[in-house]
Amino acid sequence: MPHHDLLVVGELNVDLILNEIEGFPKIGTEILADQMNLVMGSSSAIMAANSASIGVKTSFCGLVGDDNFGKLILDELSKKQVSTKYIQTSPDHKTGITIVMNYEEDRANVTYCGAMEALNENHIPWNELGDFKHFHLSNFFIQKGIRNDITNIFKKAKTQGVTTSLDLQWDPENKWDFNYKECLPHVDVFMPNESELLALTKASSIEEGVKLISPYANTIVIKMGSKGSMAYQNGEKTTVKAFKNPEYVDAIGAGDSFNSGFIQKYIERKSIEKCLKHGNLMGALNTTAAGGTAAFTDRDNINGKVKSIFNSAL
Numbered sequence: 001m002p003h004h005d006l007l008v009v010g011e012l013n014v015d016l017i018l019n020e021i022e023g024f025p026k027i028g029t030e031i032l033a034d035q036m037n038l039v040m041g042s043s044s045a046i047m048a049a050n051s052a053s054i055g056v057k058t059s060f061c062g063l064v065g066d067d068n069f070g071k072l073i074l075d076e077l078s079k080k081q082v083s084t085k086y087i088q089t090s091p092d093h094k095t096g097i098t099i100v101m102n103y104e105e106d107r108a109n110v111t112y113c114g115a116m117e118a119l120n121e122n123h124i125p126w127n128e129l130g131d132f133k134h135f136h137l138s139n140f141f142i143q144k145g146i147r148n149d150i151t152n153i154f155k156k157a158k159t160q161g162v163t164t165s166l167d168l169q170w171d172p173e174n175k176w177d178f179n180y181k182e183c184l185p186h187v188d189v190f191m192p193n194e195s196e197l198l199a200l201t202k203a204s205s206i207e208e209g210v211k212l213i214s215p216y217a218n219t220i221v222i223k224m225g226s227k228g229s230m231a232y233q234n235g236e237k238t239t240v241k242a243f244k245n246p247e248y249v250d251a252i253g254a255g256d257s258f259n260s261g262f263i264q265k266y267i268e269r270k271s272i273e274k275c276l277k278h279g280n281l282m283g284a285l286n287t288t289a290a291g292g293t294a295a296f297t298d299r300d301n302i303n304g305k306v307k308s309i310f311n312s313a314l
Contacts, residue, residue, distance in 0.1 A: 004083075004131050005057040005267055007162075009124060009146075009153075010044025010138040011116035012062040012087070013096030014069045017252065017291060021101055024108075033101075039291045040076040041098050042116075043169055044138040046256040046292035049080035050282065053296035054314060056264050059132070061086035061124055063115040069095035070115075080293065086125050090115045102250055111172070113142055120145035121153055129160040134267050136164070136259070140178065141171040151179065154186035163266070165189040167259055168196060176200050184217040189266065193223040193255055206230070219272070221262060223255050223283070229276045240276040243284035243310045253292025258283035281312055 020034035040049070045060065052058040060082050064070030066089050073095065074084050093115035101108045129135065135157045140150060157164050166187045168178060176199055184190055190213070194206060203209035210220055210232050220232040228242040261282030265275040285306060289295035296302060299314070306312050 004059060004133070006048070006051055006134045006136060006263065007059050007061060007086070007125075007129065007132045008044050008048040008051070008136045008138070009061045009119075010047075011042050011096065011113075011119070011143055012045055012060075012064050012070075012073050013041045013098055013111065013114070013116060014072055015039050015041030015098050015100050015252070015291065017100045017102060019102045019250070019290070021103065025101070037290060038072075040073050040293065041100075042073075042096075042139075043167070043253070043256045044136075045073065045077060046253040047136065047138060047167075047259045048082050049077060049293045050253075050257050050260040050286070050296040051264065052081045053293075053299065054260060054264055054282065054302060055299060056260070056267065059083040059086055061119075063088055063090050063093070063119045063123065065089070065093050065095040065115045066091055067095055069097060076293075080296075086123075088123060090118055093118050100252060102252070107250075107252070111142065113144075116142065117144045119143055121149040121156075124153065126156060126160070129157060129162060132162055134165070134263060135160075135162045136167075136263060138167045138256070138259070139169045140166070141168065141173070147177075151183040151186065154183060158186050163188045165191055165259070165263060165266075167191040167255075168200065170196060171199070174199070176202075180213050181216045184213065187218065189219045189221055189263075190217050191221045191223070191259060191262070193225070194227075197222055221276070221279075223258050223279075225251070225254070229258065229280055231272050231276055233272050238272050238276060240273060240280055242280050243312070245284045245287050245309065247288050247309060249288060249290050251287050252290070254283045254286045256292060257286035257296070281306060281310060284310060
């Protein structure tokens with residue numbers, strides 16, 4: 001019987017976040033930012049940390065460099081009660097970093113990938129995967145070592161009896177070279193946001209995009225920010241409205257926090273509507289503090305925020 005809930009496989013980096021920036025950068029000029037934070041970044045790590053904070057027994061599989069940024073990530077994940085047993089340190093690569101330039105509800109990112117590009121299929125603890133209930137992989141496009149093996153990774157995961165989910169995230173090269181016809185039959189929950197779905201399928205609407213990939217997909221979950229989320233499962237569409245946050249700070253990691261909430265209820269075998277609602281709630285909670293994990297402290301604090309701000313509960 002599985003005795004762990006979730007194994008997250010993905011990239012690891014720190015985020016250098018700049019807020020209150022005076023305009024947009026131009027070559028040969030300098031602008032100022034009035035606020036700066038250095039925090040654990042990585043969509044995958046944010047998802048894992050916030051999953052653990054809401055009560056999911058979570059482990060992480062990834063690569064960091066032998067440097068201060070790598071130590072920061074390991075320390076932060078451990079503080080969040082994420083097991084770092086499957087995180088390896090590379091002597092040949094530096095830990096990745098993303099420079100995040102925040103402009104209200106939008107942002108511009110610059111990423112140095114470092115060790116995250118070296119992670120590959122062989123780093124995954126296949127002999128212990130059967131100890132978990134669910135396998136999640138995020139940020140496919142920036143992990144060069146994962147790309148060629150993505151279909152085989154999900155095939156092997158399914159042979160271990162786990163449920164699976166995939167969040168591709170944005171392709172910085174804008175090539176969208178992902179063979180969804182081959183891979184998605186082995187993915188239980190495919191979790192793009194609206195922009196990613198349209199870019200992947202080159203469709204002009206969500207409905208058109210879903211029509212293109214649904215013959216190959218099992219459950220498709222689409223994140224739509226302030227418009228909420230929707231899912232397509234067994235030919236049926238389910239839509240759930242977003243939670244409105246009057247205390248908005250920023251949206252960094254909101255999609256990853258949605259993933260945390262959705263997968264928590266999915267592991268518990270709740271209805272697709274309850275999974276979407278919980279995903280929306282965790283995404284909204286994320287926007288009450290700066291960065292991807294600051295809103296997710298201990299379970300009591302999270303419950304208090306969720307009740308006072310959104311009149312809901314974990």
